Structures are given as structure tokens and as C-alpha cells.
Amino acid sequence: MKLHPMWQEYPALQADLSASLQLMEKSLKLKNKAVEDAILAMIHSGGKLLRPAYQLLFSSFGSDKDHEKAVALAASIEMLHTASLIHDDIVDHADTRRRLPTIRATFGNDVAVYAGDYLFVCCFKLMADYASSMKSLQMNSRSMEKILSGELGQMSKRYDVDVTVADYLENISGKTAELFALSCFIGAYESGASLRFANQAKEIGQSIGLAFQIMDDILDYSQAADHLGKPVLEDVRQGVYSLPLLMTLKTDRARLLPLLAKKEMMTDADTQAVYQLVQNGQGLIEAQTLAAKYTDNALQAIKKLPETQDQSKAYLYRITEQILGRTN
Amino acid sequence: MKLHPMWQEYPALQADLSASLQLMEKSLKLKNKAVEDAILAMIHSGGKLLRPAYQLLFSSFGSDKDHEKAVALAASIEMLHTASLIHDDIVDHADTRRRLPTIRATFGNDVAVYAGDYLFVCCFKLMADYASSMKSLQMNSRSMEKILSGELGQMSKRYDVDVTVADYLENISGKTAELFALSCFIGAYESGASLRFANQAKEIGQSIGLAFQIMDDILDYSQAADHLGKPVLEDVRQGVYSLPLLMTLKTDRARLLPLLAKKEMMTDADTQAVYQLVQNGQGLIEAQTLAAKYTDNALQAIKKLPETQDQSKAYLYRITEQILGRTN
Known part of the structure; x- marks a missing residue:
């Protein structure tokens, strides 16, 4: 499980992001092993996982400390992101992403269409399994x-x-x-x-x-x-x-x-x-x-924002500074 | 609103299917009008609407007579079906469907990828808005x-x-x-x-x-x-x-x-x-x-199946005979 090095200074968050990646991996159940491997390679290609990171950090502001759920919903969001990347690569005729061949380049547009669809569905599946409120699913769809x-x-x-x-x-x-x-x-x-x-x-x-x-x-x-x-x-x-x-x-x-x-x-x-x-x-x-x-x-x-019991508020600030100041 | 002629002998069901089509139409809100028109043309191209028909017929077996909800969930299922047809046409390199040019033939694979994705999402949106139980969303995803x-x-x-x-x-x-x-x-x-x-x-x-x-x-x-x-x-x-x-x-x-x-x-x-x-x-x-x-x-x-107060059970039987005996 190779995470982007930027998370090394945030060990607790790093652990949660690793757990999200593991759950993403576990959620994939394809008969077509070649495609499954390509999706896995994409998941592990060192994307920054910013969206799940923000989701996990904001989950410290509520009163419900359901850790398993927070990790699952973070995985769900990253799957949505990955699905959209696979379809974007079709539309952009992209041959590489994060220095790896894209799924469309390796398997053709046909496989990439269904592979993206499959990840969309995995996202909704995790969301429907773990979200407590229909409101989240409605927000997700919107x-x-x-x-x-x-x-x-x-x-x-x-x-x-x-x-x-x-x-x-x-x-x-x-x-x-x-x-x-x-x-x-x-x-x-x-x-x-x-x-x-x-x-x-x-x-x-x-x-x-x-x-x-x-x-x-x-x-x-x-x-x-x-x-x-x-x-x-x-x-x-x-x-x-x-x-x-x-x-x-x-x-x-x-x-x-x-x-x-x-x-x-x-x-x-x-x-x-x-x-x-x-x-x-x-x-x-x-x-x-x-x-x-x-x-x-x-x-x-x-x-x-109100203070959190853990470091989440401070991390939110620091990570936002880091990722948005990256060309300074 | 041109429905397949097979529904003429089932006026109540025909009216519900029309209402589902209307809701599908209303749910589409695209800035790209050309693509919206293409999706609309596909929706109105005379597909048999079998999946929403079965869904509506089975909704007579419960105690909850929420008509608006039944119509919305039927629309949701037909959107899912239409989304998958748009993506299937990419994979099959199909130029026509139901005697109309496919979306991929008219606008290219690029537009067809996102158009199908958009309909998938519309399906989940209607489902999340109208379904009463998370169970249905979970079944849908599975x-x-x-x-x-x-x-x-x-x-x-x-x-x-x-x-x-x-x-x-x-x-x-x-x-x-x-x-x-x-x-x-x-x-x-x-x-x-x-x-x-x-x-x-x-x-x-x-x-x-x-x-x-x-x-x-x-x-x-x-x-x-x-x-x-x-x-x-x-x-x-x-x-x-x-x-x-x-x-x-x-x-x-x-x-x-x-x-x-x-x-x-x-x-x-x-x-x-x-x-x-x-x-x-x-x-x-x-x-x-x-x-x-x-x-x-x-x-x-x-x-x-138990008897229904309306004709749904009899219709279920007759429609199943009709569509599956079609080459006799």
C-alpha cells in the first residue's frame, strides 16, 4: 500500500487513508481479472487522495465517532473520483495518467466505459451500505x-x-x-x-x-x-x-x-x-x-471552525496551505 | 408522448408509463441542449418500457398506495436501462437503435460516455429522492x-x-x-x-x-x-x-x-x-x-401470487404471455 509521501507527517490520517484504499480494493469483485488488475493499479498509482482526506478530517467535527463508516465513505468518494478519471481519459484520448498507461490505452474504450461504470456503482454501493441518511445519497446524486x-x-x-x-x-x-x-x-x-x-x-x-x-x-x-x-x-x-x-x-x-x-x-x-x-x-x-x-x-x-478534540482542525489548515501553495 | 401500442389494452398502466416518461423528461437538465435533445429522442423512440411496467404492476401487491412514488421509481429504472443502452452502443460500435442514430453515432463516443453517466446519476437521484428504504438503494447498486x-x-x-x-x-x-x-x-x-x-x-x-x-x-x-x-x-x-x-x-x-x-x-x-x-x-x-x-x-x-384489488395480477400474466410468446 504505497501512499503519497505528503501523508507521512499525519500518521493517523495516513492510517485511515490506507484503510480506505484497502476497502476499495476489497470492494472490487470482477470476473475479468485483467480489468480488475488495471483498476487496482490505478487505485495504487499514488494519487494524492485529497478528497477522502478532506472527508475524513471533516468527520472529526461531528459527535458520531463511527470510524469504520468514515473510512468507508472516504473510500466511496475516491471510487467516484477514480470512475470519473477513467471516463475522462476516454473523452480526452489520454494514453497515460500518473505515469501509467490508462485503462482505455491498455484495454480500449470499450472496457474503459464499463470499468468506469463499475466503479461508479461501487461508489453508490458503499455509500448506500454505510451512509446513515438518505440526504447524503441525495447530495451525492446531485x-x-x-x-x-x-x-x-x-x-x-x-x-x-x-x-x-x-x-x-x-x-x-x-x-x-x-x-x-x-x-x-x-x-x-x-x-x-x-x-x-x-x-x-x-x-x-x-x-x-x-x-x-x-x-x-x-x-x-x-x-x-x-x-x-x-x-x-x-x-x-x-x-x-x-x-x-x-x-x-x-x-x-x-x-x-x-x-x-x-x-x-x-x-x-x-x-x-x-x-x-x-x-x-x-x-x-x-x-x-x-x-x-x-x-x-x-x-x-x-x-x-470550532476546535476539535484531535488535530483535525489544525491539519485541515496545514494541508490546505500545503496543497494550494505548491508552486510557491 | 408516443407509447408502444402494446399498452393500449391496459389504459391505467399506459397512463402510469406515460407519467414515468414525463418525469424522466423533467429530470433532464442539461446545459448542452443538443445532447439533451438526443437523450429525449431516445427516451421517446418507442422502447417497450417493460421494466417500468413490471415495476408498476408489482407495486399493486403492497399496502402502500403511493402512486407518485411508484411512477418515480419506474422512471428511475427506465433511466438506468437507457443509460446502459447508451454505453452498450459505444461498446458495440452501434450506429442505430430503434431505427434512430445512436448518441455515439451522432455526437461521438465522448459525449455518449458522459450522457450515459448522466442518466445513471439521474436514476440514482430519483431513487434516492423517492425510495423509502436504504435497502432498495442497496439492491439497486448490487x-x-x-x-x-x-x-x-x-x-x-x-x-x-x-x-x-x-x-x-x-x-x-x-x-x-x-x-x-x-x-x-x-x-x-x-x-x-x-x-x-x-x-x-x-x-x-x-x-x-x-x-x-x-x-x-x-x-x-x-x-x-x-x-x-x-x-x-x-x-x-x-x-x-x-x-x-x-x-x-x-x-x-x-x-x-x-x-x-x-x-x-x-x-x-x-x-x-x-x-x-x-x-x-x-x-x-x-x-x-x-x-x-x-x-x-x-x-x-x-x-x-395473491389476488390484487385491481387487475395487476391478471395483467402480469397476460403481458408476460404476450412478450414471451411473440414469435408464436
Whole structure:
């Protein structure tokens, strides 16, 4: 069980995350062993497990100390995340993720469709088995609906050079932030916290998710390609324009438009040129400013949370600083 | 709202099925209007709505006459069925279904992946909103798990000419029968029937589903291609061998093997030759005998059900006779 090294300084949380991974593993029961192994490899490929981590941390704020349940619901959320990654890789034609071949690359789109579906179902199964309230399942369905409606909405905006910052924020609000928000909500609510508190947790998750996705989109433009687990700028070729590019489009439109107009025919030299224009403009800095705003919102809100008996509140603060300050 | 003409002789059920379709329509809220329209077209393309029909009929056996809930849960099951068809069409590379272009053919695999996911989620949303017991959600997840594990299992058996009748039955037991079984279970259980009765309903659904799928597989070999909404024998080219072919393989192996060995390179003449061999052999008749056995099991079990205040028991019997006797 190889966890991301960032959890070494949080031994109790590390142990819970390990237990969640183990439960995910145990929940898989496929006759097709090759596919089962591929899903297992993906689960163990060193994803950061941020969503289950936030869920576990927020479960310390309620009065119900059902440890087994908290671990199971965290596993459920990570399965949902993994399912959506498998389907995203189909849509993005991605060949690698976290330096491993994707399921679609190894087994084809066909297997990847059902493998993702299977994990979705495993998520709902764990949730239905362990959640105490129908409310959590309803929240879960609504979040998923928002995520998918967002993904489908984004598709209709591909290659649209007039996507606004508001469109972008709405899009990542569904695509990424919603699942962070759900994790924080369910963590709090299923541990017996009040609905009011759980909604506060949800808002914190929302801010963290927005900042996280903006930072991720900034990383695409600020790191060398060989430092990333997925092909940088493939998104641009596929017409998905993220914040740094959208902000650069405002000032450097004349030079960017002819490159982007080539759409899927963009050469590597074209995407490199886009990369340079974004790096040299103000777009990256403006994006960083916006990410910092959401990070600050989250940190301020965490500060105001009630104290917990364990270290959870302090950890929430520190982990949020760590993951969102990662390019500093 | 165009329902299949078979429901005209059952006006009350017809009205409930219409209401379920309307609710399905109302549940869709996509920003991508083109995809929403495609899903709507699929919903209204004249599918028989057998699964919601069985669910509604079994909801007459309990003491809880919550009509709105029964309609919503029926809509939920049909959404699950539609979601799985959208994903099946990706896996089967299908261009048409029910004489309409498939979503993957019109919008590409990418959109079809998320569109199916979206419908899965709509199913869970309706279920979480209307089901009274976590048990139903657990059953729902377990059934879905069985269906997907079956689909993935089947994939690893593609082009396997040694698939046994037992393998085939296990496969369709997941692929088709499970959803019929789930419909009958949830219909009964959520209407307040006992768990024991709901399990009886589930077994009836299981027999109906097995007979239904065998009849469907027989139809592929006993009707002219232009009478069917999906390309006949495409399955054979893709290595999915159904009961009539498996039974013919037992007696006519020498002539079939060289044809099947061409796998996806089979020409239309090759698939026509397979078609002829199955038609002229005993495989079709043996398959019909097996379907008749499951049909009979279901009808006998329906006969033994308690009487209902409305016509539901009589309808259950008649509809089961109708749909399973369709080639007579």
C-alpha cells in the first residue's frame, strides 16, 4: 500500500487513508481479472487522495465517532473520483495518467466505459451500505449530476475563444470543486454535525476545489512537460481553454487566435508557441491571484471552525496551505 | 408522448408509463441542449418500457398506495436501462437503435460516455429522492454491480467458441435478467410488500428476463434483417456468441469454426452463412425450448401470487404471455 509521501507527517490520517484504499480494493469483485488488475493499479498509482482526506478530517467535527463508516465513505468518494478519471481519459484520448498507461490505452474504450461504470456503482454501493441518511445519497446524486452536466456543457464550448472567466469558473465549479465540496459535506454531515455546519464545510470544500483546479491549470503552463503525469497542452489541441490561456487571450489575442484556429491540427510547435505566449504574458500571474483569493477564503473559513478534540482542525489548515501553495 | 401500442389494452398502466416518461423528461437538465435533445429522442423512440411496467404492476401487491412514488421509481429504472443502452452502443460500435442514430453515432463516443453517466446519476437521484428504504438503494447498486461485472466478464470471453450454455445463462442473468428482477423487487418492496414477497417477485423477474433475452437472441436468427432495429449478426463479428449459435456449434462445429475464426474480418457473406447454418440446424429449436421453460416458470409463479384489488395480477400474466410468446 504505497501512499503519497505528503501523508507521512499525519500518521493517523495516513492510517485511515490506507484503510480506505484497502476497502476499495476489497470492494472490487470482477470476473475479468485483467480489468480488475488495471483498476487496482490505478487505485495504487499514488494519487494524492485529497478528497477522502478532506472527508475524513471533516468527520472529526461531528459527535458520531463511527470510524469504520468514515473510512468507508472516504473510500466511496475516491471510487467516484477514480470512475470519473477513467471516463475522462476516454473523452480526452489520454494514453497515460500518473505515469501509467490508462485503462482505455491498455484495454480500449470499450472496457474503459464499463470499468468506469463499475466503479461508479461501487461508489453508490458503499455509500448506500454505510451512509446513515438518505440526504447524503441525495447530495451525492446531485453533485454527480452537476459534475456531468458541467462536463457536457464544457464540450459544447470547445474551441470557443470567447469563453469568459465566469464560464470557466462555472465549469471548474462543476468539474472539480463539486467533488471537494461533497467530500467535506458528507464527512461532516455523516459524522453527526448539523446541516448548517455541513453546508459550511461544503463551502470550504468549494473554495479549495476552485483554488486546486486553477493551480492545476497554472501548472500546465509553468512546469516542463516531463514533470507532469499527463501530456501538457493536449487540452489546447482539443479546444479546452483554461484560465491562464483565457486571461492571456485578453491581451495577446492577435498572436494566439491564428494558432488556436488550427484546432486539432495544431502541431507540437504550435502548442509550444501557445505555451510561450502564456508564460510571457500576465495571464499566469492573474490566474495565481485568483487562486490565492479562493485559498485565502478557505483558510479564513477553516480558522473560524470550532476546535476539535484531535488535530483535525489544525491539519485541515496545514494541508490546505500545503496543497494550494505548491508552486510557491 | 408516443407509447408502444402494446399498452393500449391496459389504459391505467399506459397512463402510469406515460407519467414515468414525463418525469424522466423533467429530470433532464442539461446545459448542452443538443445532447439533451438526443437523450429525449431516445427516451421517446418507442422502447417497450417493460421494466417500468413490471415495476408498476408489482407495486399493486403492497399496502402502500403511493402512486407518485411508484411512477418515480419506474422512471428511475427506465433511466438506468437507457443509460446502459447508451454505453452498450459505444461498446458495440452501434450506429442505430430503434431505427434512430445512436448518441455515439451522432455526437461521438465522448459525449455518449458522459450522457450515459448522466442518466445513471439521474436514476440514482430519483431513487434516492423517492425510495423509502436504504435497502432498495442497496439492491439497486448490487444489481448494477452484477450487470457490469457480467458485461466485463463477457468481454473476456469474446471469440471463445467453447462458451457453454451455463456461461451464456450466467452472462444474460447479469446482462438482462438482473434488471427485470430488480424492477419486480423494488416495485413490490417499495409498495410495502414483505421482503419475502419481494424476493418472490425478484425470482419471477429473473425468469422473465432470462426468457426475454433468449427470445431476443432467437429473433436475431429468425427474422429478416430489415425487421430489426439493430444490425443483425454484428454481435457475431464482434465475437459475442448467443444461445442459438452456441447450440448449433455443438452439432455443426466443422462448418462454423472456419467462418467464426475470421473474427472481425468476417464479411457479410460469412455472417450470412452463419445465419443459414443456425437457421437450418436444431439450435433455434433448442433455444426456444429453453425460453419456454423459463416463461413457464414465470407464468406458474405469477398464477400462485395473491389476488390484487385491481387487475395487476391478471395483467402480469397476460403481458408476460404476450412478450414471451411473440414469435408464436
